[in-house]
Amino acid sequence: MAAPERLTRRLVVLALLLCLCPVRSVYGLLEGLYCGTEVCYDVLGVTRDAAKAEIARAYRQLARRFHPDRFRAEHGAGTAEEAHVRFLQIATAYETLKDEDSRRDYDYMLDHPEEYYQHYYAYYRHRLTPKVDVRLVILVSICFISMVQYYSWHSSYNKAINYLATVPKYRLQAAEIARQQGLLSRAKERGKNRRSKEEVREQEEEVIRHIIKTKIDIKGSYEKPRVWDILLCQLVLAPLGLARYLAWYGTWVYRFRLRGQEYGPDEKLYLIRRNMKMSQSQFDTLEDCTVQDFLQRELWITHNFQLYQLEQDEEMKVRMATDPRMKRYRRWMRNEGPGRLTFADD
Numbered sequence: 001m002a003a004p005e006r007l008t009r010r011l012v013v014l015a016l017l018l019c020l021c022p023v024r025s026v027y028g029l030l031e032g033l034y035c036g037t038e039v040c041y042d043v044l045g046v047t048r049d050a051a052k053a054e055i056a057r058a059y060r061q062l063a064r065r066f067h068p069d070r071f072r073a074e075h076g077a078g079t080a081e082e083a084h085v086r087f088l089q090i091a092t093a094y095e096t097l098k099d100e101d102s103r104r105d106y107d108y109m110l111d112h113p114e115e116y117y118q119h120y121y122a123y124y125r126h127r128l129t130p131k132v133d134v135r136l137v138i139l140v141s142i143c144f145i146s147m148v149q150y151y152s153w154h155s156s157y158n159k160a161i162n163y164l165a166t167v168p169k170y171r172l173q174a175a176e177i178a179r180q181q182g183l184l185s186r187a188k189e190r191g192k193n194r195r196s197k198e199e200v201r202e203q204e205e206e207v208i209r210h211i212i213k214t215k216i217d218i219k220g221s222y223e224k225p226r227v228w229d230i231l232l233c234q235l236v237l238a239p240l241g242l243a244r245y246l247a248w249y250g251t252w253v254y255r256f257r258l259r260g261q262e263y264g265p266d267e268k269l270y271l272i273r274r275n276m277k278m279s280q281s282q283f284d285t286l287e288d289c290t291v292q293d294f295l296q297r298e299l300w301i302t303h304n305f306q307l308y309q310l311e312q313d314e315e316m317k318v319r320m321a322t323d324p325r326m327k328r329y330r331r332w333m334r335n336e337g338p339g340r341l342t343f344a345d346d
Contacts, residue, residue, distance in 0.1 A: 035096065154225050272295075272305075
């Protein structure tokens with residue numbers, strides 16, 4: 001009796017497996033992904049081998065039948081609410097199958113229903129990924145950053161001009177230049193051409209500002225903005241800048257390392273700026289007398305620059321030792337600073 005029972009059990013298991021095999025494509029369908037528990041191909045009434053044109057044709061036929069604006073109850077399709085739900089399901093099936101990437105992910109889900117974590121990832125990646133080209137997004141971002149950059153530089157430049165226009169030294173020099181050029185002549189005006197004092201004052205202010213803009217060369221972070229310095233132009237001209245740098249570096253190696261030529265004024269200033277680890281804009285803000293002192297000290301030579309650094313360090317130590325504020329700070333650190341053990345009087 002044991003052998004027939006074992007045979008019966010095997011037949012039952014085999015029968016169950018045969019029953020489950022035809023529904024393998026439906027097994028594992030999850031609510032909320034694609035068409036839910038229904039197969040998108042069945043919703044549109046097409047096979048898995050259907051072409052895009054066949055899928056589009058089936059969608060149009062079903063959309064004309066179940067669209068809320070064209071639905072008629074006499075068609076036997078149920079109520080208007082049921083037709084609306086059916087139309088949304090048809091639209092979801094079409095959106096899933098018309099796109100090649102989405103259809104490939106959906107077919108993979110039908111063939112591998114056990115990998116449901118992968119199906120969730122593929123579904124939401126396709127839904128949440130921007131449909132806009134990433135290159136276009138990067139280009140728009142660079143243009144926006146360039147506009148903000150130029151506007152910020154222009155605002156800083158105007159602030160510097162407004163400040164210089166209030167400094168008596170520059171204001172008097174600009175007014176003298178304007179009088180020499182005949183821009184501030186106050187000839188008596190009569191009749192309709194006569195202007196008020198406010199208009200004359202505004203015109204003089206504009207003339208002074210214009211003279212300051214043209215005569216004063218502002219360096220550093222407040223210099224006059226240039227279009228070539230914004231991010232967009234720098235990226236476009238990056239290959240040209242790289243080629244110029246390689247050509248300059250090759251010329252430098254050939255002239256000063258291979259042939260042993262002496263440094264010119266520009267080369268000396270470049271070496272001094274490199275030793276001091278200063279940018280070009282920072283170096284341009286230095287006074288002319290300071291630059292001349294650097295040249296007299298021959299700071300482009302490494303040994304001389306190291307001696308200069310030692311001198312600066314010694315001067316800083318002496319200055320800190322004689323500064324009253326530093327004396328008070330050291331006294332406070334010695335008597336009341338952190339790390340001193342004290343007891344509170346209770």
